[in-house]
Amino acid sequence: MSKDIKELAEEWLRLDEDKETTDEIYKLLVQGDSDELEKRLRNRIAFGTAGLRGPMKAGFACLASYLLENEQAVKHRGVVIGRDARHNSEKFAKLTAAAFVAKGIKVWWYELPTHTPMVPFGVQELNAIAGIMITASHNPAQDNGYKVYWSNGCQIIPPHDAGIADAISKNLKPVTWDTSVVDNDSLLVEGALDLVREGYYKAFKAATQPEESALPAPNLDKLKFVYTPMHGVGLRPMRQSLERLGIESNMTVVEAQAEPDPDFPTVMFPNPEEKGALDLAMQTADGAGVSLIVASDPDADRLAAAEKVNGTWHVFTGNQLGILIASYLLERYPKSKSKHKVGMLASTVSSRMLHALAEKEGFHFTETLTGFKWLGNVALELEKEGYDVIYAFEEALGYMIPCVVHDKDSIAAAGVFLTAAAHWSSQGLTPYSKLDKLYKHLGYFEDANTYLISPSPATTTKVFESIRGLGHPYPHKLGTRKIHRWRDLTTGYDSKGRDHKPDLPVDMSSQMITCELEGCRFTMRGSGTEPKIKLYIECTGKSTEAAKAGAKAILEDLLKEWFRPEEHGLRLA
Secondary structure (H helix, E strand, C coil): CCHHHHHHHHHHHHHCCCHHHHHHHHHHHHHCCHHHHHHHHHCCCCCECCEEEEECCCCCCCHHHHHHHHCCCHHHHCEEEEECCCCCHHHHHHHHHHHHHHCCCCEEECCCCCCCCHHHHHHHHCCCCEEEEECCCCCCCCEEEEEEECCCCCECCCCHHHHHHHHHHHCCCCCCCCCCHHHHCCCEECCHHHHHHHHHHHHHHHHHCCCCCCCCCCCCCCCCEEEECCCCCCHHHHHHHHHHHCCHHHEEECHHHCCCCCCCCCCCCCCCCCCCCCHHHHHHHHHHCCCEEEEECCCCCEEEEEEEECCEEEECCHHHHHHHHHHHHHHCCCCCCCHHHEEEEEECCCCCHHHHHHHHHCCEEEEECCCHHHHHHHHHHHHHCCCEEEEEEECCCEEECCCCCCCCCHHHHHHHHHHHHHHHHHCCCCHHHHHHHHHHHHCEEEECCEEEECCCHHHHHHHHHHHHCCCCCCCCEECCEEEEEEEECCCCEECCCHHHCCCCCCCCCCCEEEEEECCEEEEEEECCCCCEEEEEEEEEECCHHHHHHHHHHHHHHHHHHHHCHHHHCCEEC
C-alpha cells in the first residue's frame, strides 16, 4: 500500500464519527485493499447533469461556507432542505441542516419526505438563498445523493458548482456530527413544508386549468387512469394535486408500489425508463379495465406514460411524451397573445421534433446542454428577454412547466398530460392517435437511444479520443453516410459554427459529440452520474418504419466502426 493512500485513509478515520463508515475504511486499511481505498477516497463525486449521486460508501465527498462567502443575505433568508424516502436520506438531511445551523444560517426544514420539485418551489416561495434535496432520483437502492438549487429556483451551473466543489476541498472536516439541532434550534424553521405546499397546489391548478385558454375546459369526469409512484414519494403530491382538479377518485393506484420503500422490492431498477418497470402498473390497469398509465420515479420528478393500443401496451418514449405535452400547451395558448413570443426548450440529446414544430408554428425554440440545470437557467434568461416560456423537456422523461417550477416535475407534467388526454378524447383521439397526427404533420421521428457500460472514466475518455482520431479535423463518414456537421463540446469545435466555435458551453472535463447526417442526428456523451456512454440517435422518414430503419442502421454502424465494444471492454445495455 502506497504511503499517500495510507495517509488518506488515516485522515478519513480522524475526521469520521460515523461508526458504520469508519468500520468500512478501517477494514479496508487492515486488509491492505489499496484499489478499493483509491476508489473510495481518491476522487470525490462530481456534480453531474442532476446533482451528486452515487453509492452510499465511506469517502470524501462546504456548501454552507460557500454561501456565507458569496451570499450576504443567506443568514436571514436561509436555505430549504428536503429529502426523499431512500435509505439514510433523513440522516443526511439532518446532518446537512446541522451544518447550516452551526454556521448561523436559517434552515427551512421539510419534516416529511417530499418530491424533489417541492424544494425549488420552496426556494422561490420562501425567498431562500438556496435549496438542497437529498435524493438519488431513480438510481439503485444502495445510492443516495443531493441536488443543489440556487436562489432563482434552478439547479446550480458554473460557476457555483465549481465554487462549491472548491469549498468542499477546503472544508474536509465536518462542521458537526450533532443532529440534535433539528429538534431544538431556533434557526431551524419546522413546518416549512406546510408553508409552501398550498402554494404549489395552486400553481399546479393554474398550470392545468389556466384562466385564459384557446381551448374549452376539458371534461375530466370520464378520464380514468392508473398511477404508480414506484415505491417513492409521489403518491401524496399526486393525490393532493388531483384533488384540486376534482379527479382524485379517477385514479387507480398500484397498491404494491404505493408506499415509499427504499429497497424498491417489485422492480429491478426504480427507473420508469427500464424495461419491465411498468409491468405491475399494466397488470393493475388490465384488472381495472383502464387504458392509460402514468408513473413517477422515486423522487417524482420524472414522468412516464403508457396507453393500451389494440390490445398491446405502448410505453411512450420520453421524446414522444415530450412532443405530446408541447403540442397541447401550444394549442391552448391564448389567441390574444402572439405565438412569436412563446418560448420552448429541449436539450441537445432530445428529439428535434419540437424544433420542427417551432418551424411550423412560429414560436421560439432553444436548445441547451443536457440536464435541467441548463434548461431551467436558460429558460429564465429567455424570460428576461421577454419570451413567455411555457415548456421545456428532455428525452429522459423530464418535463418542465415553468409556471410551477423551473425544473422537471412529474406531478405538474402529469396534470397537463391528463388534461390533454381528456381534451383529445373530446376530439375522438387518444394520446397515441394524437401522436400519429403529429407525425403526419411534422414527419416521422424515431430514436434508437441506448448506452454502453464503461469500465472506467479513463476508458470512456480513450474511446472518445479514438473516435476523434478517425479523421481530421473530425471523421467525415459513418458507414455510407456523410457527416454534415460535427460538434464537439469537449474540444470546442463545431464544423458549422462561426469560427468553428459551438454556441453551447464547452466542458473539457466531460465527453460530448453531436453529429448530423442526412435525415439523422446523434449525440454521444459520457454520463454525468453513471459509468455509461450514452447514445442518442434519431432519424426522420416518410414512415415510422423508414425512420426506425435509419436509426437502427446508425446504431449498428456506430458500434461496428467507432465504439468497437469488444476491443474497448464496453458492454451494450
